[in-house]
Amino acid sequence: MPAYRPPRIAASEITPERFFLDRRSFLAAAGGLVLGGASVAHAAELKASASPFKVDEALTPEKDVTSYNNFYEFGTGKGDPAANSGGFKPTPWSVKVDGLVGKPKEFGLEELLALPLEERTYRMRCVEAWSMVIPWIGFSLANLLDKVEPLGSAKYVAFETVVRPEEMPGQSGYFQPLPWPYREGLRLDEARHPLTILAVGLYGKTLPNQNGAPIRLVVPWKYGFKGIKSIVRISLTETAPPCTWNLAAPDEYGFYANVNPAVDHPRWSQATENRIGEGGFFGSNRRDTLPFNGYTEDVAGLYAGMDLKVNF
Amino acid sequence: MAAIPLLPKRFHGPSVWALYALGFIPAALAFYLGATGQLPGNAVKEFEHLLGLWALRFLVATLTITPLRDLFGLNWLRYRRALGLLAFYYVLMHFTAYMLLDQMLRIPAIVADIARRPFITIGMAALIMLIPLALTSNNWSIRKLGQRWNKLHRLAYVIAAAGALHFAMAVKVVGPKQMLYIFLVALLLAWRAVRTPFLRWKRQRTAVTRSHPATQKAAG
Ligand code: HEM
Numbered sequence: 116m117p118a119y120r121p122p123r124i125a126a127s128e129i130t131p132e133r134f135f136l137d138r139r140s141f142l143a144a145a146g147g148l149v150l151g152g153a154s155v156a157h158a159a160e161l162k163a164s165a166s167p168f169k170v171d172e173a174l175t176p177e178k179d180v181t182s183y184n185n186f187y188e189f190g191t192g193k194g195d196p197a198a199n200s201g202g203f204k205p206t207p208w209s210v211k212v213d214g215l216v217g218k219p220k221e222f223g224l225e226e227l228l229a230l231p232l233e234e235r236t237y238r239m240r241c242v243e244a245w246s247m248v249i250p251w252i253g254f255s256l257a258n259l260l261d262k263v264e265p266l267g268s269a270k271y272v273a274f275e276t277v278v279r280p281e282e283m284p285g286q287s288g289y290f291q292p293l294p295w296p297y298r299e300g301l302r303l304d305e306a307r308h309p310l311t312i313l314a315v316g317l318y319g320k321t322l323p324n325q326n327g328a329p330i331r332l333v334v335p336w337k338y339g340f341k342g343i344k345s346i347v348r349i350s351l352t353e354t355a356p357p358c359t360w361n362l363a364a365p366d367e368y369g370f371y372a373n374v375n376p377a378v379d380h381p382r383w384s385q386a387t388e389n390r391i392g393e394g395g396f397f398g399s400n401r402r403d404t405l406p407f408n409g410y411t412e413d414v415a416g417l418y419a420g421m422d423l424k425v426n427f
Numbered sequence: 428m429a430a431i432p433l434l435p436k437r438f439h440g441p442s443v444w445a446l447y448a449l450g451f452i453p454a455a456l457a458f459y460l461g462a463t464g465q466l467p468g469n470a471v472k473e474f475e476h477l478l479g480l481w482a483l484r485f486l487v488a489t490l491t492i493t494p495l496r497d498l499f500g501l502n503w504l505r506y507r508r509a510l511g512l513l514a515f516y517y518v519l520m521h522f523t524a525y526m527l528l529d530q531m532l533r534i535p536a537i538v539a540d541i542a543r544r545p546f547i548t549i550g551m552a553a554l555i556m557l558i559p560l561a562l563t564s565n566n567w568s569i570r571k572l573g574q575r576w577n578k579l580h581r582l583a584y585v586i587a588a589a590g591a592l593h594f595a596m597a598v599k600v601v602g603p604k605q606m607l608y609i610f611l612v613a614l615l616l617a618w619r620a621v622r623t624p625f626l627r628w629k630r631q632r633t634a635v636t637r638s639h640p641a642t643q644k645a646a647g
Contacts, residue, residue: 183468191602193468243599245469292600363600382544382596384536389469396461396470401531 161316163252166233168310170409174236175247177318179392184325185241186344187292188276188283195285196325203282205321205328205345214273214350217264224329228315230254235312237335239342240374240408242360245389251333252316257307265303265351272306273356274299274332275348293359299343300356300370301334304417310335310410313346336410338372369427373418374408378427443509450513453481454520471528478521483594483608485514486587490615497622497629508564511583515561518554518590546596553589556582584619587612 186196189203206224213219232252240246260272276297280287286295305311314333315322322328327344334341340360350356360368367381376386385404393400407414418426434442457477460466466473489510495501530537540547560580562568569576591612595605 179468187600191598191600245472290603292602382546384539386536387533389471391469395464396466396474396528400471 159321161228161232161252161319161321163232163234163316163319166235168233169236170238170248172238172248173393174250175390175392180247180249180317181323181325183391185243185339186285186325186327188285188295188297188345189325190285191292197323199284200324203279203324203328203345205324208329208347210330210346210349212259212263212349214352215266215269216351217266218262220263222259227254227259227313227330230258232315233312234319235314235333237310237333238408239333239335239339240388240404242338242340242368242372242380242385244380244383244385244387244404245391246402246404247391249317250319251312251314252319253312253314253333255309256311256313256332257309259313259349260307260351263351268353269351270303271352271355272301272303273348273350273352274301274343274346275350276343277345277347293363296347297343297359298357299332299341300352300358301341302355302417303351305334305414308414308417310413336373336407336414338368338374340368341372371418371423371426373414373423373427374404375406375423375427376404377406378424439505443505446506446509447513450485450509451516454478454517471524475521475524475529478517478524479594479597482514482517482521483587483590485510485517486583486590487608487611487615489514489583490587490612493622494615494618497618497626512561512564515557518557522550522554546593549589549596550593553586553593556586556589560586584616588616 182197183193184196185193186200189196189199208224209221210224210227211219211221232254234250234252236248236250238246239249256272276295277283278286278296285292301311312333313330314327315330317323317326322331327342327346330346331344332342332346341358355370358368358370361370361372374385379385387401388404390400390402405411454477457466457474461470461474464470489507492503492507492510495503526532526537530540541551542548560582563572563576563579572579591605591608594608595601598605
């Protein structure tokens with residue numbers, strides 16, 4: 116399968132005017148969010164420019180993308196996030212960006228949504244050996260990082276999910292699967308890579324709660340758990356930040372968590388994956404997993420000289 | 428024990444067949460939903476998981492028959508074979524779903540899984556142990572094997588423990604569901620350890636109350 120090759124033209128040159136975010140209609144939609152609650156949040160339209168970052172594979176049906184999720188803050192079952200996230204309030208929202216930066220700042224959601232939004236169709240490979248193809252809407256993380264002016268000493272980026280036990284059933288009660296907040300991290304060069312985005316929508320609409328509303332990380336060459344959801348804080352650090360799954364089971368989930376068919380999870384092979392929403396019950400929906408999830412040409416350079424079996 | 432309505436004897440046979448019929452409903456329903464594209468998300472995994480979970484439920488149910496009789500005088504021995512065989516059929520279907528629908532018969536991957544992934548090795552061991560039990564679940568074998576039949580069928584304890592462990596090891600985070608099955612199996616196995624002294628004590632007590640009806644009243 117050929118890795119996609121981004122054309123070397125600016126997105127603005129190939130983007131028809133009508134794709135650009137229409138601020139007025141967004142603000143109207145945002146007003147609706149506040150008044151109408153979660154059900155409207157799922158439906159609010161979001162405009163974005165087309166993007167060359169688009170894999171040429173069938174999209175996973177929206178129904179599957181929004182009903183088959185891992186988001187332990189809402190429960191450990193795949194259907195739990197969709198079933199239990201109705202009371203979650205993704206607005207108002209802000210994201211604090213701090214740490215080793217020249218200009219720390221708390222960004223309001225409106226401000227983030229005003230950044231140039233693009234539609235990016237990426238493969239998503241879960242560490243549990245299933246995958247999807249999702250049309251995200253988001254902006255380049257590098258774009259946000261530039262605004263806070265990282266210091267020379269910054270080597271890593273740490274992310275944190277919101278803690279709201281009263282709105283997230285998985286965060287309250289006797290049994291809590293993970294320590295909260297959920298944390299993730301990237302090396303700064305990974306965070307600044309053009310493929311790395313903060314997503315605010317999918318399928319042309321604002322993110323549903325179960326997919327990490329209102330803002331989440333998408334790093335398409337890494338396993339899905341790196342894509343931390345409902346982000347409230349981004350900190351630049353000098354040392355590798357703690358990551359939730361890595362801390363929970365270091366032999367199963369590495370810091371890098373790059374998609375790698377040659378490094379098995381201790382309990383299952385990573386050589387193949389089930390494409391959700393395809394093949395049904397009898398047809399083959401298993402396909403080979405690609406190194407770096409098919410993004411080798413773009414990202415292999417980040418790991419030159421590293422032993423990826425050790426740094427999994 | 429008079430509180431428990433007794434099933435008239437003539438319904439005993441049919442009730443066992445009803446249990447088999449009921450027992451296969453979850454698998455049949457899930458298969459129908461899966462085959463018609465109505466299982467959400469990852470249909471194959473849903474099906475595979477459902478079969479595994481019902482296998483475990485039937486294993487646990489099989490082991491509750493004895494304590495129910497010991498503690499409550501409830502004689503449901505006639506259902507034990509059906510429950511055990513249902514467990515076996517569900518494990519077999521679970522394994523078949525894994526081989527055919529999940530792995531699409533990629534034999535090297537299946538062999539590697541069984542050899543290298545401890546939770547699958549344990550599951551496979553449980554399936555293999557279930558085979559002699561299923562083959563000897565008939566009156567002829569019971570007669571033929573005599574005391575050895577009882578010894579052989581104690582493997583059910585090992586199988587249930589292996590099933591609960593396999594379940595806990597198959598998931599990313601051990602949660603209340605996995606704990607519940609580990610707890611249930613532990614409780615049911617622990618009963619086997621204290622059962623003999625308990626029954627001796629109970630027999631002595633009945634013997635005493637029989638010879639002194641007055642103490643029965645006093646003891647309540
Ligand atoms: C006593 C025998 C067995 C019992 C009670 C049992 C039960 C279960 C249960 C309850 C699950 C977890 C379902 C969930 O996550 O909700 C499971 C998962 C699994 N079992 Fe078994 N099982 C048995 C034997 C086997 C055998 C023989 C195999 C294959 C060789 C097998 C392969 C698997 C696999 C691959 C999974 C994980 C599926 C996945 O999520 O990828 N099991 N089993």
